[in-house]
Amino acid sequence: SLSASESFPMSQLFVKVDEVGAEALGRLLVVYPWTQRFFEHFGDLSSADAVLGNAKVKAHGKKVLDSFSNGVQHLDDLKGTFAELSELHCDKLHVDPENFRLLGNVLVIVLARHFGKEFTPELQAEFQKVVAGVASALAHRYH
Amino acid sequence: MLSAQERAHIAQVWDLIAGHEASFGAELLLRLFTVYPSTKVYFRHLGDQPDEVQLLSHGQRMLQAVGVAVQYMDNLHAVLSPLADLHAQVLRVDPTNFPGPSHRPLLRQLVVLASHLQGEYTVEMQAAWDKFLTGVAVVLTEKYR
Numbered sequence: 591s592l593s594a595s596e597s598f599p600m601s602q603l604f605v606k607v608d609e610v611g612a613e614a615l616g617r618l619l620v621v622y623p624w625t626q627r628f629f630e631h632f633g634d635l636s637s638a639d640a641v642l643g644n645a646k647v648k649a650h651g652k653k654v655l656d657s658f659s660n661g662v663q664h665l666d667d668l669k670g671t672f673a674e675l676s677e678l679h680c681d682k683l684h685v686d687p688e689n690f691r692l693l694g695n696v697l698v699i700v701l702a703r704h705f706g707k708e709f710t711p712e713l714q715a716e717f718q719k720v721v722a723g724v725a726s727a728l729a730h731r732y733h
Numbered sequence: 734m735l736s737a738q739e740r741a742h743i744a745q746v747w748d749l750i751a752g753h754e755a756s757f758g759a760e761l762l763l764r765l766f767t768v769y770p771s772t773k774v775y776f777r778h779l780g781d782q783p784d785e786v787q788l789l790s791h792g793q794r795m796l797q798a799v800g801v802a803v804q805y806m807d808n809l810h811a812v813l814s815p816l817a818d819l820h821a822q823v824l825r826v827d828p829t830n831f832p833g834p835s836h837r838p839l840l841r842q843l844v845v846l847a848s849h850l851q852g853e854y855t856v857e858m859q860a861a862w863d864k865f866l867t868g869v870a871v872v873l874t875e876k877y878r
């Protein structure tokens with residue numbers, strides 16, 4: 591399990607950068623274009639610029655990251671914290687849990703972009719453990 | 734298949750790495766071992782706690798191979814064939830370690846690129862390199878069975 595002390599540097603990452611969620615979702619949709627299947631109602635996704643500039647993508651990205659950072663505050667009970675969202679992603683949104691891992695990987699790259707050398711190997715390791723934990727929690731209620 | 738634009742992005746990024754293969758490669762390995770300690774099983778010859786000299790040396794070798802792949806990105810099969818044999822017959826690194834959207838990334842180069850290039854690491858470069866490295870991984874694991 592993940593300790594509270596491990597989450598301290600990570601919450602710093604979220605406080606510092608607002609646009610991380612928007613950029614992570616945008617890059618996911620560009621780098622792995624098949625993920626656009628969940629966002630056809632978002633309007634223009636026809637080019638990288640269109641995706642990254644899309645207001646709905648940005649808003650949704652922020653929402654996703656807010657939820658993720660909430661998870662960071664509850665590392666002792668990720669499955670409980672994400673139980674409802676897990677059911678939602680299974681029953682209503684029909685999202686393959688593989689996509690949670692994909693988004694997590696893109697998030698790591700976006701953080702590395704923003705924080706450069708500050709995103710040390712150790713911080714990356716801690717963060718990736720959280721990403722794996724959140725992805726697993728989101729997949730937990732699938733049936 | 735890589736488009737002309739993708740090839741240009743790949744070459745553009747490589748230009749920023751060329752000449753720095755050792756330091757990029759060392760950081761890549763350091764991040765790999767720190768984030769995925771289990772990958773050290775494939776590098777026992779570097780010892781339990783590989784030192785900087787070893788990381789630089791091995792990192793350089795790996796990145797030089799990537800440089801060759803960049804140079805011959807239209808003919809990866811031919812140029813990577815000896816390495817494919819090596820990985821299949823000698824190294825036998827589990828295929829899930831190789832880059833690919835859902836694979837654990839042996840070449841977590843993209844994080845190294847992102848942290849060094851930062852603002853310059855555009856989404857087009859990320860997409861092109863992700864695709865390119867996935868292609869390299871396919872060739873490297875092609876002879877496994």
